[in-house]
Amino acid sequence: ETGVTQTPRHLVMGMTNKKSLKCEQHLGHNAMYWYKQSAKKPLELMFVYSLEERVENNSVPSRFSPECPNSSHLFLHLHTLQPEDSALYLCASSQARTSPYEQYFGPGTRLTVT
Amino acid sequence: KQEVTQIPAALSVPEGENLVLNCSFTDSAIYNLQWFRQDPGKGLTSLLLIQSSQREQTSGRLNASLDKSSGRSTLYIAASQPGDSATYLCAVRDNYGQNFVFGPGTRLSVLP
Numbered sequence: 001e002t003g004v005t006q007t008p009r010h011l012v013m014g015m016t017n018k019k020s021l022k023c024e025q026h027l028g029h030n031a032m033y034w035y036k037q038s039a040k041k042p043l044e045l046m047f048v049y050s051l052e053e054r055v056e057n058n059s060v061p062s063r064f065s066p067e068c069p070n071s072s073h074l075f076l077h078l079h080t081l082q083p084e085d086s087a088l089y090l091c092a093s094s095q096a097r098t099s100p101y102e103q104y105f106g107p108g109t110r111l112t113v114t
Numbered sequence: 115k116q117e118v119t120q121i122p123a124a125l126s127v128p129e130g131e132n133l134v135l136n137c138s139f140t141d142s143a144i145y146n147l148q149w150f151r152q153d154p155g156k157g158l159t160s161l162l163l164i165q166s167s168q169r170e171q172t173s174g175r176l177n178a179s180l181d182k183s184s185g186r187s188t189l190y191i192a193a194s195q196p197g198d199s200a201t202y203l204c205a206v207r208d209n210y211g212q213n214f215v216f217g218p219g220t221r222l223s224v225l226p
Contacts, residue, residue, distance in 0.1 A: 004157075033214070042118070043203070043216040056213060090157055101207060103148060103214065105158040 003027065004106035006091050012112045013081065021076040021109050023091030031096035032074040033103070034066060037088040049074060050096040081113045116141045116208055118217035126223040127194055135189040135220045137204035142182050145207045149178050149189050151200040152219070158203065162189070194224045 004025045013019050025032065034046040048056035049068040063085075065077040074091055091106040117140045127133055137147070146165045150158040162171045162178040164187065170179040177190040187204060201219040208215070 006157075042218045043205075045214055045216075048213075058213075088155070092158075101146065102160060102163045103158075103205075104160060105150075107157040108155075110155065 004091060004093055004104050006089075006106035006109050008109060009107065010110045010112075012114060013078070014114055015081055015083070017081075018077070018079040020078065021089055021091075021111075023074040023076075023106055025072055025074075025091075025093035025104070025106075027093055027104060029093040029095055029104070030071045031094045031101075032068060032071075033092040033094075034074065034076050035090040035092065037090060037108070038084075039087075043090070047076075078111075081111075083113050086111055086113045116144075116206060116213075116215045118204060118206060118215050120202075120204060120217035120220050122220060123218065124221040124223075126225065128225050129194060129196060131194050131224075132190070132192050133194055133222070135191070135202050135222070137187040137189070137217055139185045139187075139206050139215075141208070142185050143209045144182065145209050147178075147180055147187050148205050148207070148214075149176075149187075150203045150205065152203060153200050161202075191222075194222075196224045196226050198222060198224050 007022045031050045036044045046060045047066040067075040088108045090108045092103045094101045094103045119138045121136045148163045149161040152158050164171050164180040175192040180187045201221045203219045205216045
């Protein structure tokens with residue numbers, strides 16, 4: 001596979017479930033990002049990992065827990081979510097220390113919390 | 115705190131027209147600006163990236179300009195086609211870290 005892949009593409013979960021979103025990049029990048037896209041709101045940056053170290057955490061509730069085991073994989077662990085967490089979750093990657101830091105996005109996971 | 119706005123929010127044009135999408139940002143201390151397109155329910159596709167030291171970038175029928183001092187970028191689409199229908203987003207990367215801030219997007223419809 002090429003580019004940035006995300007699984008699953010669609011997820012429906014109850015408020016008491018625990019699930020994980022997975023992102024994998026095949027571009028040789030070393031920075032990875034999680035974004036949330038809600039209806040009628042701009043994309044919100046949630047987390048940034050650069051060289052496998054978390055460098056940004058933009059006031060995201062603790063019910064979202066990221067994990068970056070290596071530079072090619074990124075996970076978002078979900079637990080005790082709320083209905084307002086329903087959104088499209090997008091993963092992206094870029095180079096961390098080499099300009100121009102162009103971002104490449106995956107297709108997203110459409111999450112519905114019931 | 116960086117804020118990015120895009121005007122118009124939505125645009126509908128007949129096929130063949132040239133058009134301009136606008137992006138404004140409040141903090142001129144940016145590292146680069148990137149334009150994306152997003153089809154409904156899909157991820158983002160990178161169109162053009164302009165470094166802060168550059169004035170414009172071109173790819174095919176697309177031309178993006180950057181005026182950092184005034185906090186503006188434009189995306190010019192020549193000879194629009196129905197396949198150009200999508201939401202167009204701009205994003206700025208700041209100088210201070212890995213933070214990217216996105217605008218709300220412009221939803222473009224090109225009518226056959």
